[in-house]
Amino acid sequence: MWHYFPEHYMWSYQIVRMFSQAHFGGGEVNEILEAAGNITLGDTDSFHNAWMGMGNRSLAVANEALDKEQIETARAAYLRASNYIRTAEFFLQPDDPRKIPTYLKGVESFRKGAEMLDNPPRAVEIPYENSFLPGYFFEVPGKKDSPLVVMFGGLDSTAEELYFGPAQLLKERGIALLAVDGPGQGGALRLNHIPSRYDYNVAGTAAYDWAIQNLDVDANRVGIMAVSMGGYMAARSAAFEPRFKACAIWGAVYDYQSVWSKRPDNHPLAKILQHVVGAETMTEARQKLDLFNLKGVAEKIIMPTYIIHGEDDRQVSVENAYNLYNHLTCPRWLKIVPKSSPGSAHCQVDNVTETYEMYDWLKLQLNA
The missing domain is CATH 1.20.1440.110 (acylaminoacyl peptidase)
Known part of the structure; x- marks a missing residue:
């Protein structure tokens, strides 16, 4: 990079x-x-x-x-x-x-x-416990009962940011997008004061249930996708919500505690992490991360799962992708962007075209 x-x-x-x-x-x-x-x-x-x-x-x-x-x-x-x-x-x-x-x-x-787009997204509020998760529904114009991808961002993402790439690439392939600020993200954290949680499947199921009840989508063609730290969120959601038909992991996180064990307390993202998980100190944040892993969870995923990861990822090591892939028992695909190649950095920001295969895979799995 x-x-x-x-x-x-x-x-x-x-x-x-x-x-x-x-x-x-x-x-x-x-x-x-x-x-x-x-x-x-x-x-x-x-x-x-x-x-x-x-x-x-x-x-x-x-x-x-x-x-x-x-x-x-x-x-x-x-x-x-x-x-x-x-x-x-x-x-x-x-x-x-x-x-x-x-x-x-x-x-x-x-x-x-x-709101000036030819097909403006619909701002939505997904009921969640005693509050709601904000997000946007990007439909495929003129297509009823379309396939849908539910997507979470990462540690520092917002639902708005997911327009700049995912929403457009999915729409080109005939797939609608429900972009969600999950617990610990965007407006859910900043405005509704909802911190992240290790059992992210609660949010995944909330988004799925709301989508099939309120959107003109095909309940049998709904996938889950997430990026960066969201790689943990998508996998966790897929493991405990078998109604998802496909799981796309854009940057794998098998053990988030191990990721932070290599980072000092004054890491540039440390204060963000504390805010995200609702911790007063880094010691408390690290304790909360003890549960953010897929040990014994990855094996529960039953739907086809696609992982993409860069070999030069300096934020989450490529070992996370191999560990997750090796623990999956479902139909699985793994794409590693080779070292020193464009796209080998964290979540392919250095060559986003390397992710296009993931969107093509989703089109195939969801019969778009």
Whole structure:
């Protein structure tokens, strides 16, 4: 993976992540490079300010275009702005007074842009315990009883972000998407104060039940998919919800505790992890992660399962993919993007085209 900041992998990763979404309207290459150029290495405020500045600039373009009834230009600028602002929020600490306003501004920008799409997504609220999980339903226009993929993001993803790639790639293949902020993600965490949980299948089943009761989809052609830390969530959901017909794991996580055992307490994502799992300290967070593993769980998955993982993944080692694959007893597929190849980084942000085979696999499994 190319590093904009050779000394800072995590910041470089976020820039490459933006590049991977630019193709789908989540940014413009030269705007991304300009924002990156305004970041001072080691200065987290400069990271926030650089992306917020670019987000505000895109919003100004969008608002001016909307005033002139230039819908296509406004739509594209609102969507770019939403992703820049999402990135601006990324490293803000949970108690930073800028965090929630930044998050809300990004969501608002996304919704303004999305409502101008030819087929706007439907914002949804999935009942969950005494609250709800927010999300979006991206339908396949003109297709009744369509197949559906329920998708969760990762540790730091939002449901809005899943438009920039997954929603569009699935739609091209005739598959609808229910993008969900699960426990510990997006609005479920920030607004509804719902932390993550090891038994993520509770959220997976809630999403499945709501979908078949409220959406025009085929209950017998519903798959589960997730990315990054979501690789654990998808597998856990599949293991305890046999009504899913296929499981796509975009970055495997067999044992999340082992992932964090190699990271120091001052890791750039440490405060995010504490917030996600509802822990006051890293010691408490690590204790909670003891249950976040698929030992004795992977064997319960019965539906066809596809895993893709990069051999150069510096966040979650490729051993997680091999461990999960070796413990599966269902029909299984494993794609390892080879070392030093484009796409070998975490979740293929360095070459998202390596994931297209996964979407083709879903099309086949769900008979789209």
